């Protein structure tokens with residue numbers, strides 16, 4: 001039996017001190033009792049392309065539908081009216097308005113012309129469609145425009161790099177004018193002329209520096225005289241990407257991830273690993289190399305994904321933020337909750353090989369087949385991949401059979417890679433680590449703080465791969481985050497079993513939300529980490545090396561616990577790290593009693609996340625309603641009283657003079 005039980009039998013008097021309900025609650029910390037090491041892999045990130053997390057989000061590409069492939073159906077799917085239909089009968093909403101979604105024709109004062117999606121003379125077989133611009137009368141201005149993802153964000157004085165492929169018939173050449181401009185083109189912020197565009201497919205580039213900031217701009221490319229020209233892979237990037245990587249990530253969003261100091265990043269999901277059907281699953285080989293050679297696809301979260309933020313960019317992100325990579329492979333089936341399609345037994349070896357090839361791409365020597373591809377893509381050294389998960393939320397009998405084949409192929413080749421399973425399978429291949437998911441209402445998270453107290457200690461280690469309080473929690477309010485904090489205390493307390501955890505989903509673009517509650521909201525120039533983000537960050541930055549036996553004794557009569565606590569030791573810093581959740585609406589004066597540690601210094605550093613109103617939420621308009629506040633406390637010792645704010649998570653870092 002674990003500590004931190006709700007001990008309702010301890011009846012002590014309640015006395016009001018400064019409006020706080022007084023020290024009838026005791027947190028006892030026994031530093032001499034056996035300790036449990038906490039896994040350094042504990043707090044990580046779950047990334048999935050959902051809610052435009054990447055496309056129109058973390059991936060800094062500003063052009064929407066750059067490859068003109070947006071309206072393509074995944075192989076084997078068909079249209080049922082306005083819905084995509086899989087052979088298994090799953091239906092998905094149509095994700096584009098027309099075949100040139102994102103693009104418009106610019107025609108002013110006497111200009112006449114048309115744009116059309118075209119499949120003649122494709123750029124390559126992975127990009128079979130292009131956009132044909134037919135200019136009949138150039139008028140004052142004729143061209144094409146792209147408004148990006150809910151407007152383009154231009155910052156005055158920053159550089160933006162434009163590249164595109166173009167071709168013409170019979171070698172005809174045109175001068176084109178590229179502009180960064182206001183939403184309907186009334187104001188121009190930067191222009192560049194690209195001369196002699198024409199002949200066979202060729203890539204053209206130019207750089208633009210807007211003189212004005214506009215969060216709702218567009219890119220325009222105009223032609224000066226009548227003629228016909230084809231475009232493909234039209235791309236616009238801010239030069240200031242995270243760590244200045246080409247084909248890189250939005251710096252502000254990536255920095256927010258780095259600030260979590262995550263132990264790992266899981267990728268690519270989530271349900272997207274399976275896809276709506278097997279042809280729509282994530283296929284990592286479509287997501288590496290030159291962006292003109294990548295193959296995009298419709299996404300089961302209702303939009304198109306270019307695969308621009310692909311396997312390589314993900315591995316690079318892990319390296320850039322000092323995190324291990326946790327890559328999820330397809331297990332030979334599409335998503336469990338979308339009428340799964342199962343590969344035939346004789347097809348499974350190809351899926352196993354797909355996973356082995358991905359491991360070789362990340363970890364293999366630069367002269368191996370896939371290691372050489374990695375080197376050709378600019379990274380000769382291996383990437384920090386440490387985990388592979390076989391599938392996501394798969395629960396079928398077929399999965400159990402397939403898992404064994406994956407395990408048997410991967411384990412001997414990659415003895416140091418941790419293999420994660422979706423189920424607690426008995427027999428066949430071992431399950432070293434299992435991925436549990438938890439979503440629900442605040443009460444269920446508070447209740448689940450004891451979930452692993454009685455877990456089978458001889459069973460697999462646990463990775464809580466997805467958790468998120470997403471019911472009865474607004475769009476992600478403080479109470480939701482506090483219930484998650486109580487839950488995380490329970491995971492940390494069971495550190496001998498629970499080794500890793502990640503919140504899900506990570507991001508949402510406020511303009512297109514597919515999942516009700518997520519961790520970090522953004523639009524094209526702002527962001528708002530929710531209180532759940534700050535909870536995860538506080539836990540990550542205050543992960544102890546070992547837990548200490550901690551119990552909470554509280555007053556009789558209350559029907560559910562309101563104070564949740566766990567202490568641990570940060571050995572290097574010489575601190576006892578005490579994390580406490582107060583879910584009550586009033587401040588709580590709590591007696592903290594520490595035994596078994598030689599001496600506790602008087603001064604402690606304090607971090608508090610809280611608010612009198614538990615329903616408050618951060619938004620992109622008001623991103624700092626709930627943020628952690630730092631302070632100092634000078635009344636600490638082996639026995640002291642601390643008043644915890646209403647609706648709060650508090651971390652006390654207590655100095656140990658002798659641990």
Ligand code: AHR
Nearest residue numbers: 269270271272393504505
């Ligand atoms: O996190 C959102 C979704 O929830 C994931 O894609 C899936 O694994 C889970 O059901």
